Amino acid sequence: MAKPLPTPVRNHLTGLRILLLFTVLCGLLYPLAITGISQVAFSSQANGSLVKDGSGKVVGSSLLGQNFTVVSADGRTVSPDPELFQSRPSAAGAKGYDPTASGGTNKGTDDPDLAGTYTQLKAAVAEFNGVAQSQVPPDAITKSGSGLDPDISPAYAAIQVGRVARARGLTDARVQALVTKYTRSRTLGFLGEPRVDVLDLNIALTELG
Amino acid sequence: MNPTLAGFLQALALVGALALSYRPLGDHIAHTLTTRKHLRVERVIYRLIGVDGEAEQTWGSYLRSVLAFSFISVLFLYGFQRLQEHLWLSLGFPAVSPAVAWNTAASFVTNTNWQSYSGESTMGHLVQMGGLAVQNFLSAAVGIAVVAALIRGFRGSGGRSPEGHSTRNRTDHLGNFWVDLTRITLRVLLPISIVFALVLVAGGVVENLHAAQVVHTLSGATQSIPGGPVASQEVIKQLGTNGGGFYNANSAHPFENPNPFTNLVAVYLMLVISFALCRTFGKMVGSNKQGYTILSVMGLYWVASASLITFFEHQHSGIASQIAGAAMEGKEVRFGIPGSSLFAASTTLTSTGAVNSLHDSFTPLGGGTAILNMMFGEIAPGGTGSGLYGILILAVVTVFVAGLMVGRTPEYLGKKLGAREMKFASLYILTTPAIVLCGTGLAMSLKAGHGGGMNNSGPHGFSEVLYAFTSAANNNGSAFGGITVTSTHWQTALGLAMLFGRFLPMVFVLALAGSLARQTPIPETTGTLRTNNPLFVGMLSGVILIVVGLTYFPALALGPLAEGLH
Known part of the structure; x- marks a missing residue:
């Protein structure tokens, strides 16, 4: 042995x-x-909570935010689509909302660049939606940790209602009713925060015509 | 509902769930660690690996098994990543680079799960499942095994006894590492993981083997939707206090943590074993009250820290967040301030290090509290096993300090704490701060190598470096994520910090266990300092605060305090 x-x-x-x-x-x-x-x-759920538009085509996932933009005729500039609700700003990838590069800015709350960006964004969001700067809520100008946040606060949805209604030729009440329908309150009344899933809301909006 | 009340109820629901699990889970782990009966599948495993399930090990032998197993694990995980491109389900990703593979292997084997890579663009599904997630199970089990050996040193009755509680004999037997590793994985970690993985999938966490699927968005652009066996890895990532995210954004990623319910489940999972181990400890030393004493100190620190972070984040100090109106940079709408703060406190007080919001973007004092949480040595409740052995070492120091004050020979749980025991306890206490402070100091002075990676300027940049070494040496794994740590300097330095921060303390814990086990238990007298009452809770809490406060105060003053106190 x-x-x-x-x-x-x-x-x-x-x-x-x-x-x-x-x-x-x-x-x-x-x-x-x-x-x-x-x-x-x-x-x-296991396959990513994919959602379809009215024609049955998969347009994304309920859980992942998207850019809702229009490309100018010459294809050079990309700007927010006035006919759709806008997501939060995103730091995922160069254009934002890129799931192959999830993440945030990692900037500290005292960062001077961040302060400058906030001031600019606040003015831009206020102008785009035709509201006062004081009405712009924090989530409209801050970037999420994942860069893929599918939700916005009810306050951010509220300041977009008038602009979306004007752009689509709908009444404010009609758009507001849809926002109310897609606003989710806290789970069991106390877990998390009230929120609106932007993609789900926008799909419903496009189905209104 | 009023937001403050909602946040409070959320924390209360968590505490309730943890309280309900405390006794059954703690008793189950105690039974797992003490019963003489082997399951049939365990007997098969012992035969396959060539181990005698009845054999007992001395502290030296136990330690050598821990180290041998961990060494093999680092090599295996390194090789697995380096060979990725030749493996099934690689998603077309190339082999992981040597520096990243080394850092990641050290990181996952030490229960740290520091990630210098981005999951969705580096690791294929097979490496995630068969390499990284396996270490999530085993590194957690190693931690629990080591604390089991320490407790056996106190009870001094060898590894296993039929009645499962103290018989207090003199022995040098601390149990059998291979048996502990097998049992903890099979009887504790795996069953809980199976149940909660399905809960998470039902809640929306993805679980598939797809490669990324490209869709056309509502605006006509393309978006690449990733796949992966996420839920099965997510659950053990939290339960084993590992923290390594499947995707780069970790638990902030909606596919890992889609809603407030899964968020609460995640926090529950990262805390449940470490708190319940107090019950296991009480049960094994034959006095549940000893367990409740330790639990009280852990609970005190956890409540204080969670409250502080929530408070600071609500205050949103800082020029930028004052303009925004809330500290929502790096946070998700669905979790908000309360859900993010609760998670941040729990992940840094355990050795988890998963994040559902970016700590780098927390307010200076909120982020500073997260650093302090790790500096306490992650003992409230800490990593699986490592949290309990950490706080037991501090309890030993407390008993010693109290003994000096009244002029008696200090004894804890019937064992004398002499010069030898105190040397091991002191070495344990000194190891981590030495790594953190030397590492941070070196990094800051070697500008070309380390200091170059900072994302923020001024004190916040220093905090990023301090956070990195604190996180690595305490095996946490979270980061002030703006820092760039991909240079070979950083990869090597942090890899070494993780390995020394994990295994040196284990050496001292096991040496202490061996030294305690050899002593004949001494009966309790009226002069014995009682270690199961509120007075001891206060003393232990004080010692933790003073020991840590004095060690780290200068470093904290240069970073978060300089930034947060204007």
Whole structure:
């Protein structure tokens, strides 16, 4: 019989064997089983809560924010679409809302550049929506941590109602009714914050005609 | 509902859920660590890995197993990432670069989960599931195994006894690492993960094996919607206090944390084991009251810290956030200030380090509190296992200080704390600050190498560097994320900080356990300092504050305090 291996070698071999074993168990069998069950039981959520427009085409995910923009005729400038509700500003990717580059600015609350950006954005948002600067809520000018925030605050939705209604030739009341319908209150009355999912709202808006 | 009341009720719901889990989960872990009965599947595993399930280890042998296992894990994870391009489900990503692969391997094996890469553009699904998530399970189990060995040192009855509580014999047996690792993973981590992974998927977290799917948005642009087995990894990321996000934005990403409910589940998961381990401790040393004492100190710090961060974020000091009207930079609308602050406090008081909002964009004092949380050594309630052994070391120091004040030989749980024990406890206390302060000092002085990565200027830039070393050495893994740490200098320095910050303290904990286990228990007398009453809660809390406060105050004064106190 071969001589038994020295203890340190045996120790490391035991470590390798148990690691391989748990790699199969926790790294393959467990996630594959959860994926299998999820695909059957919670197919919509497991695949990213995708949403379709009126024609049945997938236009994104309820959970991921988007840019709602129009491109000028010469294709050079991209500006916010007045006919749609606007999301928060985003730091994900060069154009924003790029899920392959999720993240935020990581700027501190005392940062002078950030202060300058806020002042500019506040003026721009106020002008675009035809409201006073004092009415612009914080989420309209701050960038989220994920850069993919699908929601805006009810306050930010409220200042956009008039502008969207004018652009689409609808009454304020009609647009306001839709915003109210898509405003979600706190879960169970106390979890999280009241919010409006912008993509869901905009899809409903386009279906109004 | 009034926002303040809603925030308060949210915290109360969390506390309620944790309170309900405390006894059943703590008792279950105690049973797992003490029963003599092996499950059939465990016997099969012991046979496959060539371990005698009945064998007991001394502290040295236990330590060598921990280190051997962790060493193999680092090598394996490094190789896994380097070979990614040849593997199934790589999504077309190339091999991870050597510097990132080294840093990530050290990071996940040490339960830190510091991420110098962006998940959605670096790691394929197989590396995430079979490499990173596996270490999420095992590194958490290692932490619990080490604290189990320490508790066995106190109870001095060897690893396992039929009745499952103290028999107080003199021994040098601390249990068996391989048995502990296997049992904790199979009986504790895996079952909870299975249940909550499905809860998270039902709540909207994605779980699939797709590559990114390109869609045309409502405005006609394209958007690439990522896939991945996220829920199964998300749950153990929180439960094992790991914190490594599947995507770059971590728990701020809507696919990892889609709504306020999943957010509360995430915070619950990162706290539940570490709090419940107090019950396990009480049960194993034969006095539940000892467990409640430790729990009280942890709870006190957790409540104080969560309240402070919430308060500072509501105040939104800072020129920029005053213009915006709220500190919403880096925060998601669905969580708001209360949901982000509660998460931030919990993730830095445990060794989780997952983030649902960007700490770099927190107010100076809010972010400073997060740094302080980690500096306390992550003991309220701390990482799985590491939180409890951290606070038990501080309890040892407290007993010693109290003993000096009244002029008695200090003893804790029937064991004398002599020169040898105090040396190990002191070395433990000194290790992390030494790494943090030397690391930060070096980085700031070597401008070409380290200091160059700062995203913010002035004191906030210094805070970014201080945060990075505090997070790495305490195995937290969160960051003031603006800092650029992709240079080889940073990757190497932080990788070493993580490894030393994890394994040196473990050496001292196990050495202390061995030294305690060899002592014959001494009976409690009227002169023994009681360690299960409010007075001890106050003393322990005070010692934590003083020890940490004095060590880190100068560094804090240069960063968050300089920035936050005008």
